[in-house]
Amino acid sequence: MLNYITSYLSSNTTPGQAGNVFWATVYILVVFGGISVAVMAMNWLERKALAHFQIRLGPMRVGPHGLLQPIADAIKLMTKEDIIPAEADKFVFWIAPLIILCASFAVYIVVPFGPTHAITDLNIGILFMLGVSSLSVLGVVMAGWASNSHYPLIGALRSSAQMVSYEVAMGMAVVSAVLMTSLHGLGPYGVGVGTSGTGTLSMIGIVQAQQEQHVWFLFKFFPLGFIAFGIFAIAMVAETNRAPFDLPEAESELTAGFHTEYSGLRWSLFMLGEYAAMIAVSSIAVTLWLGGWYRPFPNTLTGDTWDLVFSLFPALTFLTLAAIAFVGVRRMPKHPYFRVQTIGLAGFGAVLGLIGLILFAPPVRDRIQDIFWFVAKVAGFMYLYIWYRATFPRYRFDQLMKVGWKVLLPIGIGVLILTAILGVVL
């Protein structure tokens, strides 16, 4: 048994390619659990960060600094009464959140956390991700239709029109990034003879192409990679119906749009699907433009010492978080009512510190590198999402559609043509 585990761990293919059902199931469960935990953490982070942006404190009561708030929310939503509107189509009402959830979670099959740490590496990786995330439009339309009331219907129509429009702009940006995988030459402008020649749609292949060309596609053919990344970054915010493009689901506009009539557990499924979709499109952006799982400066700062320095980052991150937790413990009010919270926060800090110390050990340190850098970059994107929500005012719907079709799409096509020209000329 142990032999089986160690022999698999030292292989260099993904479980999908090896045709190994057991390890594929293990990976799927790990990814599923990880995404669920990430969604709960994202829920907490959004409320705290939004509050701090607005110069208030956010949830402080439920756990120390509101750390148990997502769990309390989950319990509340699960114990609420399940209300289905009269005359609503029961089957379609029931299945709409499931479609959004399945579409958002099925995307994670091809997300590459490392060179062999993906559930499988489809030949059509990026195409699969874009296609399956476009299936959530169906869930939105059906949710609005099945609610049998006008606010959800209008919200669903607006939301699905918005998602479909920004998918086109996303596709253009993705195509120009995929085009860059087929170039020879190293560095931002492709001088010299590189090693790759055939383009690829597979996610692991795209990251490896960035490694072979010694440049993140963000900086390739500067500013073209940058503009393509910008188009994708804007389109992905609109695709997931987040601020500033959240007219269909903002409370002051349409009383929560297509999920107005959903309450309790069904509504939490919508939120789960929305956060999972956010993480999914962020991982597309990280894979395509930000170098996937490679550490910063893999080619300019080479050598064993730099490798060692960068390999200490995961442990240092967790130790920093533990230090912040202990600073919070010191600042807790010294009152008997706060004793439980103080102990809880100290315990949480101790757990974080323990994880940090474990990550100092060399065998763990070498294996965790790829996953850490990937997750760190995606976490940066999550923070950007929350920052956008706190900062930008909302787009009106006609302005939204105008930006999608008349601004992003022409710029995307222009970037694609220029990338192709530069790829041929240089």
Added chain:
Amino acid sequence: MAPIGTLHYLVVAAALFILGVIGVLTRRNVVIVLMSIELILNAVNLNLVAFSRLWGLHGQVFAIFVITDAAAEAAVGLGILIAFFRNKETVNVDEVDLLKW
């Protein structure tokens, strides 16, 4: 059980085709007739891709073209349906008889 060969896929495609033909010939709702046409096109696609496993990638390229044309045809067909519905307020196929004598 026999290993899954091309014939299995052809039988599935034929069954889908028959289902689509039944839908086109017997339903009254125009939208469902259009969806049955999509079933027929899918059956043809399955046939093409099943054969392309034997005889090269030409079948898959043709299948891509068929999907593209199905999209165009669905768009135009639904446009006609909307235009007709605006005039006559019904989606019954039997009522599309303005040119009948």
Added chain:
Amino acid sequence: MQPVATTFFFYFLSGLTLLSGVFVIIRKNPVHSALALIFGLLAQAGLYLMLYAPFVAGVQIILYAGGIMVLFLFVIMLVNIERSQREEQFNKQWVVGLLAAVALGALFVVVYVKGKALFPYRIAQPIESSNTQQIGVMLYGQYMFAFEIASLLLLVAIIGAVVMAKKRI
């Protein structure tokens, strides 16, 4: 790449496709038919994956399930179908239609039984890892003309659909 549990997946996916086909032509509510068709299309994408055609499977998911069916659902919502759900669902000539379809099915059975020798069981496994690249080479090389005509066809379809669905031309 080793295939895993081919028999199970084939029967499961093709059963799902045929079942959803039956639901498309049976259900009274067009939204239910559309939902059944979506599941059928996704199951068919799985069948394409089993046939070593990942690119066609991806195109099927994006275009058919994610594009055409959204179009259908939009139109079903725009067209008020409440009244039509209480009417008769099947044609006056449903018997003749059914007989014609059964005759076609008998023809298919005859063809497949007689021509069984033409469809060999042993099949070489094509390489899956470069499917997209090979299709790209063919699409832009041998089938370039057809590709351009298909894009022109899509342009014509867009203009036609926009003109026909507008309120005032």
